[in-house]
Amino acid sequence: MAENKMFCFQCQETAKGTGCTIQGVCGKKADTSRWQDLLLSVVRGIGTIADSLRQAGVKTGQEVGDYIVDSLFVTITNANFDDQAILNKVDKGVQIKRELLDLAVKNNVSLPDYQEVKWGGEKSDYEAEGNRESILRNENEDLRSLKELTVLGLKGMAAYYEHASRLDQRNEEIVAFMEKALATISNPAADMDTLLAIVLETGKFGVDTMALLDKANTQAYGNPELTKVNIGTGSRPGILISGHDLKDIQMLLEQTEGTGIDVYTHSEMLPAHYYPKLKKYKHLVGNYGNAWWKQKEEFETFNGPIVFTTNCIVPPTPKASYKDRVFTTNASGFPGWKHIEADKNGHKDFSEVIELAKTCKAPTAIEQGEIVGGFAHAQVFALADKVVEAVKSGAIRKFIVMSGCDGRMKSRDYYTEFAAQLPKDTVILTSGCAKYKYNKLNLGDINGIPRVLDAGQCNDSYSWAVVALKLKEIFGANDINDLPIEFNIAWYEQKAVIVLLALLSLGIKNIHIGPTLPGFVSPNVLKVLIDNFGLGTITTVEEDLKTMVG
CATH class of the missing domain: 3.40.50.2030 (Rossmann fold)
Structure with a gap:
């Protein structure tokens, strides 16, 4: 860290595919990165203490969970560039941490001897603690990779949970897991098996969180419709x-x-x-x-x-x-x-x-026309008979899930070209801003079913998991991977990370991700994901069409 002004590798655009060390490609300054590292250290400390209290049967209150969720969300890529706002959250976290420490003493609860728990929160030590608690605090590359994979998944989970909670949908089991996960990655003695298990469990709770948000949105606003x-x-x-x-x-x-x-x-x-x-x-x-x-x-x-x-x-x-x-x-x-x-x-x-x-002028038109969406799981189920018949008749050969994120890199034109070159008997299932690479192409329909079905936001990738499980039931498939569905996922930030972990937790294999592999996944961790889940990256449009469509 002494050689770097900062270190961050949480997004797809990270410098050289390994990590931003001077300033974030996103525009994040080195100071902002330090304060975010400090905030994450405070969050890990609070999560660890809260987990110990919970295991001892001591209640901590809703404020603790809300603070963890909000602070994780603040550190997500492109969310908050305001140093003072981040430091204000550090201040609040230090106060919450002290209250939890008092609660532990009062209830005679012993706490782990971790740096995140021991740090006293002195303002004069903010800068030093922020430097100490950077991503590079973990010297072992593989342990660091698994810990960061978990915390990045937690950031995506926190984003979805916050949206749900604002619509009065909460789940104490999800909050309890987040505290447990934070305690696990704070443990300097945690081994590879323990950390890999918490990564996979993060995916399971990612599914639960997206289901919670789906429930919150549909109960508040109705089911999305065409x-x-x-x-x-x-x-x-x-x-x-x-x-x-x-x-x-x-x-x-x-x-x-x-x-x-x-x-x-x-x-x-x-x-x-x-x-x-x-x-x-x-x-x-x-x-x-x-x-x-x-x-x-x-x-x-x-x-x-x-x-x-x-x-x-x-x-x-x-x-x-x-x-x-x-x-x-x-x-x-x-x-x-x-x-x-x-x-x-x-x-x-x-x-x-x-x-x-x-006081402002009307917007200047930059395009004309319409785009079609609203194909979350309820709308797809309304078309179920048409869809099943089209599959059985051979009118639809394959579904290609192209959910995820868009981004600036020229290499992302791959997704436009891939969509344009897909055979006319394939249907794209999309969600997230990745859709902007192809949702304005005129790809037509199959027997009245549009060839681009947009479920909604990145969290609505949950809909495609629901649809896949329903098709598994309808077609009597033994395994979800036997269905005519391929996954070609574009990623950029941490909400895409939790979507990927969620898909893996459902047993979905042979997912292609791109345009590049994450910088936070070490070669050894990548090998585990390849060996167990067949995870791979994109290659060329021509080769991937052969692999995914045949």
Whole structure:
């Protein structure tokens, strides 16, 4: 660490495929990375203490779980670049940790002798502790790899859990597991077998968390349904809402109704259009732009205010005209941007955003037309007879799951080319912002079934697991891997990591990931994943078409 200003390898764009050491490719500064490392150390300490208390039968309260979830989410790629906001969370964590230590003493609960537990939280020691607790604190490459694979999975899980909890869906078993996992990776004596087991268990609880969020979203807003979404613009001023949190867009729609302001979705917020109780708002007029990485150009032409509900922030250039009209909320943050906090009842006041929108021009059109989505598991089941008949008749030869993330790298054009060259008797099952690589191609349909079925956000990859298990039942397959389904997953950040671990926990094998292998997976850990699950990377479009389709 002495040779590096920082070390981070949690995203697909990490420098040289091994790790960012001077500044993050995402734009994260070295200081920000240090404070995030410090925050993660505090979270591991809290998780370890809470796990010991839980095993002793001592209750710690909801605040502890909420803090762990929120802090993990803050450190996800492209979520929060605001040093002071991160340090404020460190301060809060130190206070929670001290209260838990007092609770342990009061109840005579012995605690592990780990650095994360022992550190006293002195402000004068913040910088030194942040440096000590970097990713490189684990010298053994394989142990480090398994620990980081777990914590990155926990970050993705935390993101999904936070969305569910904001819709009043919680699960104490998931929180208990997160504490157990944090305690396990804090243990300097944890061996390979122990750490591999916790990685796989993280996948199992990833499935549970995505199921919880699916329940939260569908109970609150109805089951997603087949929807045509406008990608053009209207004549009225607009607000662009990005990220993933449906509770936020609900509140924004409620507060903008009747104001003369239109609301547009951006990137992963596109699936809001698919939910009956959100699409009823007539001023939810369309989706503006593409995936997150094009925001620098698209925010310029949008003309109105932008609200980030979660991660996927790209730091603006100093000359960006839009930088003074961006707002953040929840785990997201950026220096100088107004942050909207919820009150004690979870309500947010978007009046400042609305008043700013009234002074802005209408968005500049950058494209015209419609895109189709809304194919989560309930909608697919509604088409089940058609789908089964198409498979039995041979009209559909293969389903290709192309869920995951989009990104800036030129190599990601592979996914556009792969989709375009797929035979016309194949259907793409997609979710996440990876869809933007091909959801505007005219790929047609098979007997009325669109050849691109978009389930929604990255967490809606859960739908494809549900669909696969249902097809296994319908066709009487002995193994989920016997179905005519292939997985070609694009990844970028930690929510894709938990999706991958979830698929592995369901026994799905021979998954292809790309455009590159994760920098946080060591050669020995990769060999375990290859030997046990057949995990592989993409090659060329031509070779992968032969492998996956034949």
